[in-house]
Amino acid sequence: MDHHTGSGDRVPGTSDPVTRLTLDALVEAAPEPPAGTLSRLLAAARSARPPASAAGFAAPYAARVAAMDALLASAPPEGWSREIVEGWRLQELVAHLAATDSLVAAQMGAPVAGPPVDANDVLGRTAGMIAFVRGQTPEETRADWRGQAEAICGRAASMDPATPVEPGGLSFAIADHLLARMLETWIHTQDAATVLGLSLPRPLPGHIRPTADFCARLLPWTMLLSGMDAGGRALRLTLTGPGGGVWHVPLDVGATAVPDDGSPADAAITAEVAAFCFLLGGRGAPATFPAEVEGDAALARDVLTSAPALSGP
Amino acid sequence: MEAPGTTDDRLLHQRVVGGDESALGELHERLYPLVLGLALRVTRDRVVSEDIVQEVFVTFWQRPLAFDPDRGSLRSWLSTIAHRRAVDHVRTEERRRVSAIGPRLADPESNPPEDWILAADEAARVRQAVSRLPGGLREAIELAYYRGRTYRQTAEELGLPEGTVKSRIRQGLRRLADELADEEV
Numbered sequence: 032m033d034h035h036t037g038s039g040d041r042v043p044g045t046s047d048p049v050t051r052l053t054l055d056a057l058v059e060a061a062p063e064p065p066a067g068t069l070s071r072l073l074a075a076a077r078s079a080r081p082p083a084s085a086a087g088f089a090a091p092y093a094a095r096v097a098a099m100d101a102l103l104a105s106a107p108p109e110g111w112s113r114e115i116v117e118g119w120r121l122q123e124l125v126a127h128l129a130a131t132d133s134l135v136a137a138q139m140g141a142p143v144a145g146p147p148v149d150a151n152d153v154l155g156r157t158a159g160m161i162a163f164v165r166g167q168t169p170e171e172t173r174a175d176w177r178g179q180a181e182a183i184c185g186r187a188a189s190m191d192p193a194t195p196v197e198p199g200g201l202s203f204a205i206a207d208h209l210l211a212r213m214l215e216t217w218i219h220t221q222d223a224a225t226v227l228g229l230s231l232p233r234p235l236p237g238h239i240r241p242t243a244d245f246c247a248r249l250l251p252w253t254m255l256l257s258g259m260d261a262g263g264r265a266l267r268l269t270l271t272g273p274g275g276g277v278w279h280v281p282l283d284v285g286a287t288a289v290p291d292d293g294s295p296a297d298a299a300i301t302a303e304v305a306a307f308c309f310l311l312g313g314r315g316a317p318a319t320f321p322a323e324v325e326g327d328a329a330l331a332r333d334v335l336t337s338a339p340a341l342s343g344p
Numbered sequence: 345m346e347a348p349g350t351t352d353d354r355l356l357h358q359r360v361v362g363g364d365e366s367a368l369g370e371l372h373e374r375l376y377p378l379v380l381g382l383a384l385r386v387t388r389d390r391v392v393s394e395d396i397v398q399e400v401f402v403t404f405w406q407r408p409l410a411f412d413p414d415r416g417s418l419r420s421w422l423s424t425i426a427h428r429r430a431v432d433h434v435r436t437e438e439r440r441r442v443s444a445i446g447p448r449l450a451d452p453e454s455n456p457p458e459d460w461i462l463a464a465d466e467a468a469r470v471r472q473a474v475s476r477l478p479g480g481l482r483e484a485i486e487l488a489y490y491r492g493r494t495y496r497q498t499a500e501e502l503g504l505p506e507g508t509v510k511s512r513i514r515q516g517l518r519r520l521a522d523e524l525a526d527e528e529v
Binding site: 047048049050051052053054055056057058059060062064065068069071072073075076077079080081082083084093094095096097098100101102104105224229230231232233234235238 | 354357358359361362363364365368369372373375376377378380381382385394397398401402405406407408409410412413414423462466467470471474485489490492514517518520521522524525
């Protein structure tokens, strides 16, 4: 147990030495909670805000859903009418998340929020969902979005992570689609936190790492989509900070980024891991993105310039 | 301005925000005695205090972004909520009693939790309890708390190893807690 005398770990009134002494004595007293205290606490906590429900490959997504839900719980009532991003107010932003999630849910055979899915494209579905939630209270929209996310995690628990699905017409493994959902939910939670003046803690390193890996694997595709031909060339990508790592990224859509194995690379980029994931997600300008570059500077610049190519609203 | 939270605080906060309920369990295990003790000192009622403890942890779980580790420790944050809830409880009880007897002239304004310190009579009881501690424990406590010495300085002044000082302070705190609890219950 930590107790520092004379340290800065202050509780109310601890500028007064006798008060501080009394509080430290209380901590040392360690009375046993009555039987059943913890299970009663957890039951009350669960009904106040559901815990993240997923283990395995859906866990990073489930934790970001729980974090967005915590942000919605912490938002003041007037926060719901604040414009967050893309001209959307908070409720419309939740509708957008629910809309994009619903394309994944429909592909997994999980129940979808809102009207039946008739358009397998993000923009069309978002427009439909935003129209739908006009008749809802913010809490109803929140509950629908959260309930659908629970259903996605529940369905994922019995799926092979490599199962290909194609929400929005993009076919890749369900595990990667949920990492894309993790990243978008994270980014939009940060968007809302910034507008509402709340401080959002980072995801756990164990959840950032697979998301960063997913971003590294997307780089050949963002290059291709941007019309940049880098076939046969390779990048060493160093992402710093908790959850970061080093990757060898062949810039061929036929090849796959792997943890750095010492293979020769034409260029090297070093950047902070969360900032890099956000760049892929369309936050931050490639031209001013803080990164260290070695080797072929033009190639590295092309990689950074094209990085946001797959990001949508 | 509070000192920022510890690395432990930050990790627990990240886990709670991400919906990991085992983090809430760990936090409860670590800070239950402090939160309960704070509530008890204000309400003097164990049953009521247990309810307050639950409310404090549920509030933190439900709205974890209200806490910002850059602005203070978790221990400080939960203590503040606990104290506020306990004072609210006592005031509500008082009002209930008073309204049964008749109106009172003015509702006394108490200090906001940030300014909260032990009441003078309580502080006097704590000081008395300290003076009754065995000499070795008392000396260490007095230097560390009344004179604001670090463990190392206390050890130097007493000519003892730092580990001995730490364990004396800890024993002293435990004795104090026992004695204060005996007086209360």
